[in-house]
Amino acid sequence: MNALVLKQGREKSLRRRHPWIFSGAVEKAGGKPGETLEVRDSSGKPVALAAYSPKSQIRARVWTFDVAESVDASFFRRKLQQAVSLRDRLPTARHTNAMRLVHGESDGLPGLVVDRYADVLVAQFLAAGVERWREEILDCLKEITGCEAIFERSDAEVRKLEGLQPRVGFARGNQNASRCPIIEHGLNFRVDVAQGQKTGFFLDQRENRQRVRALAAGREVLDGFSYTGGFAVAALAGGAKQVTAIESSADALQVAKENLAANPLAGSGIEFVQADVFKHLRLLRDKGERYDLIVLDPPKLAPTAAHAKNAARAYKDVNLLAFKLLAPGGLLATFSCSGGVSAELFQSIVAGAALDAGAQAKIIERFAAAADHPVALEFPEGEYLKGLLVLKG
Numbered sequence: 523m524n525a526l527v528l529k530q531g532r533e534k535s536l537r538r539r540h541p542w543i544f545s546g547a548v549e550k551a552g553g554k555p556g557e558t559l560e561v562r563d564s565s566g567k568p569v570a571l572a573a574y575s576p577k578s579q580i581r582a583r584v585w586t587f588d589v590a591e592s593v594d595a596s597f598f599r600r601k602l603q604q605a606v607s608l609r610d611r612l613p614t615a616r617h618t619n620a621m622r623l624v625h626g627e628s629d630g631l632p633g634l635v636v637d638r639y640a641d642v643l644v645a646q647f648l649a650a651g652v653e654r655w656r657e658e659i660l661d662c663l664k665e666i667t668g669c670e671a672i673f674e675r676s677d678a679e680v681r682k683l684e685g686l687q688p689r690v691g692f693a694r695g696n697q698n699a700s701r702c703p704i705i706e707h708g709l710n711f712r713v714d715v716a717q718g719q720k721t722g723f724f725l726d727q728r729e730n731r732q733r734v735r736a737l738a739a740g741r742e743v744l745d746g747f748s749y750t751g752g753f754a755v756a757a758l759a760g761g762a763k764q765v766t767a768i769e770s771s772a773d774a775l776q777v778a779k780e781n782l783a784a785n786p787l788a789g790s791g792i793e794f795v796q797a798d799v800f801k802h803l804r805l806l807r808d809k810g811e812r813y814d815l816i817v818l819d820p821p822k823l824a825p826t827a828a829h830a831k832n833a834a835r836a837y838k839d840v841n842l843l844a845f846k847l848l849a850p851g852g853l854l855a856t857f858s859c860s861g862g863v864s865a866e867l868f869q870s871i872v873a874g875a876a877l878d879a880g881a882q883a884k885i886i887e888r889f890a891a892a893a894d895h896p897v898a899l900e901f902p903e904g905e906y907l908k909g910l911l912v913l914k915g
C-alpha cells in the first residue's frame with residue numbers, strides 16, 4: 523500500500539479524529555487519485571487509512587482510524603447500511619419519504635451525499651476517494667434501499683477542486699427525473715432531480731418548514747428566496763392569510779406553482795414574484811408594505827470563511843430590510859447555510875441589522891438542519907445551516 527507521511531507535529535487533528543489531511547501537513551505522499559493510502563506520523567507509525575486527492579488542498583480524507591481494517595466493497599456496504607438504518611430510526615421517517623441517507627464526512631463517507639426522493643436516489647460523488655469506489659457504492663445503495671433508479675448529480679463546484687469532471691444522469695435505472703413526487707409532513711412536493719438546485723430539494727429545512735407552518739395561522743407571510751415554494755406551501759397549509767413568494771429562478775417558480783397545485787390549499791392567496799429579493803424588498807419597503815411573518819433563506823453566500831466579509835454585508839442588508847417590513851409583533855425566520863459564517867457571526871449580523879433598522883427584537887428559537895443531516899462531533903464543518911426566529915417588539 524502506498525503511504526502518506528505527515529510532517530512532524532501535524533498529527534494532532536487526526537488524533538481528534540478529524541477526517542481531513544491538508545496539503546500543508548503532508549511530508550510526502552504518492553499514488554493514484556482516490557487510492558487508499560496508509561497515513562503515518564513522522565515517526566513512521568501508521569495512524570489511519572485515507573483516500574488520496576492529489577489535486578486538492580484537502581490532500582487526503584480518512585476512511586478509518588483502524589489501520590487493520592480493509593477498505594473494500596464490504597467496508598462501503600457496512601458504512602452505507604449504518605447510514606441508512608440511522609435514518610430508518612429517526613422520528614421524521616414516519617412523516618416523509620424524502621431524506622438525506624448519506625451526509626458525507628458525518629456518516630464516515632467523505633465526499634458522498636445521497637438523498638432519497640421516494641423511490642429515486644440522488645447521489646453526489648464529490649471527492650476522489652468516493653469517485654474511485656463509485657460502482658461499488660452504487661451497487662450497495664441499490665441493494666440496501668431497493669431503489670432501482672439512482673440519478674447522479676456530480677456537478678457541484680467542489681468536484682473541480684478534486685480535478686474531477688462533472689457527471690449528471692441516471693447511473694442506475696431510468697425514470698422521469700424532472701418531477702419526482704415526494705411527501706413531507708402530509709404535503710406534496712415535486713422534485714426536479716435533474717435540473718433542480720443541489721440534489722433537487724432542500725431537505726435540511728424540513729423541520730423548519732414545519733415550524734413555520736405552525737406559526738403561520740392568520741399571518742401575512744413573505745417567503746424570500748422561495749425556490750420551489752417549500753416555506754410558502756407550508757405557511758399556506760398552516761393557515762396563512764396571504765403569502766408572497768419571491769424567487770429569482772423562473773424554473774424554480776414553475777415547480778413552486780406545481781407544488782401549490784399538488785396540495786388541497788383551496789381559497790388561499792399566494793403571489794409568486796420573480797425578482798431579486800434584495801431589490802424587491804426595497805420596493806416593498808418604499809410602498810410601505812407590512813408582513814407578520816418573514817422567511818429569509820438565501821443561497822450559500824459564503825462557502826468559506828474567505829467570503830465572510832462580503833456575505834456579512836449581504837446578510838445584513840436583507841435582514842435590515844426584513845426588520846423594516848415586519849409589523850410590530852411580527853416574526854422573522856432568518857437562515858444562513860454558509861459554512862463560512864458561524865452561528866455566532868450570523869447572530870451578530872442579525873443583531874446589527876435590527877439595530878440599524880431601529881427595531882427591538884428578541885431571539886425566541888434557533889434552527890439547524892434536520893436530523894437526517896447529522897454533524898459528527900469531530901467534524902464541526904458539517905454544521906452549516908443555522909437560523910434564528912426573531913420576534914420584533
Ligand code: SAH
Nearest residue numbers: 724747748749752769770771798799819821
Ligand atoms: N427556502 C427554499 C430553499 C431556498 S434556496 C426551500 O425551502 O426549498 C435559495 C434560493 O434563492 C434559490 O432558489 C435561488 O434561486 C434563490 N436566489 C438566489 N439569489 C437570489 C436573489 N438575489 N433573489 C431571489 N432569489 C435568489
